[in-house]
Amino acid sequence: MGPVRLEAITWERLGDLLAERLLDLKPDDGSPWPRIAFDGAPAARPGELAHRVSEALRIRGRSSLVVGTEGFLRPASLRLEDGHQDVEAYYDGWFDTSALWREVFGPLEAGGNGRVLPDLWDPATDRATRSSSVQLPPGGLLLLHGPLLLRHWFPFDLSVHVLLSPGALRRRTPEAEHWTLPAFERYENEVDPGATADVLVRADDPRRPAWNG
Numbered sequence: 424m425g426p427v428r429l430e431a432i433t434w435e436r437l438g439d440l441l442a443e444r445l446l447d448l449k450p451d452d453g454s455p456w457p458r459i460a461f462d463g464a465p466a467a468r469p470g471e472l473a474h475r476v477s478e479a480l481r482i483r484g485r486s487s488l489v490v491g492t493e494g495f496l497r498p499a500s501l502r503l504e505d506g507h508q509d510v511e512a513y514y515d516g517w518f519d520t521s522a523l524w525r526e527v528f529g530p531l532e533a534g535g536n537g538r539v540l541p542d543l544w545d546p547a548t549d550r551a552t553r554s555s556s557v558q559l560p561p562g563g564l565l566l567l568h569g570p571l572l573l574r575h576w577f578p579f580d581l582s583v584h585v586l587l588s589p590g591a592l593r594r595r596t597p598e599a600e601h602w603t604l605p606a607f608e609r610y611e612n613e614v615d616p617g618a619t620a621d622v623l624v625r626a627d628d629p630r631r632p633a634w635n636g
Contacts, residue, residue, distance in 0.1 A: 444581075458578060492570070523575075538557070571610055
């Protein structure tokens with residue numbers, strides 16, 4: 424990734440500015456539902472930013488639905504087939520991308536019905552959640568957060584990558600999850616999410632991020 428000029432900002436102001444930017448976003452494929460990625464390692468907490476933006480949109484009179492990929496994990500018998508700390512499985516097989524296409528992105532295509540399943544699998548119980556679909560009205564936004572999102576060719580209309588430096592990522596990742604760090608190094612090398620995303624947020628300082636908006 425080449426040099427990127429970043430502006431220091433507060434999280435509150437960042438949420439407001441992203442919400443303002445999303446108000447005028449129109450999907451290129453004719454869908455009435457903009458689809459936004461909040462991409463980042465769990466330690467970068469992209470879900471917190473997604474929820475902050477959702478609240479800022481609500482204040483502005485726009486509906487949104489926050490969905491986390493942790494609700495679309497594959498069953499433990501599949502994702503842990505090669506062991507509890509298999510980096511290749513984490514990179515390629517932990518998340519049920521087919522279910523995300525079917526239950527989240529499919530209903531939001533042009534001509535879709537807008538009924539999105541917010542989650543499918545509970546990792547704590549390793550059972551189906553049996554959640555009901557949520558009706559997203561025309562103009563409502565999907566805010567999908569999770570790791571490794573930008574390598575699946577999902578039809579995002581705008582993507583936000585929350586970046587941690589390698590040192591910050593290691594410090595803020597629980598030691599029991601350090602085995603996942605090579606997956607994020609591979610993601611950086613193969614996808615370069617900081618350059619691929621439309622918006623880059625550097626979150627090394629948890630109190631004051633910087634972004635390229």
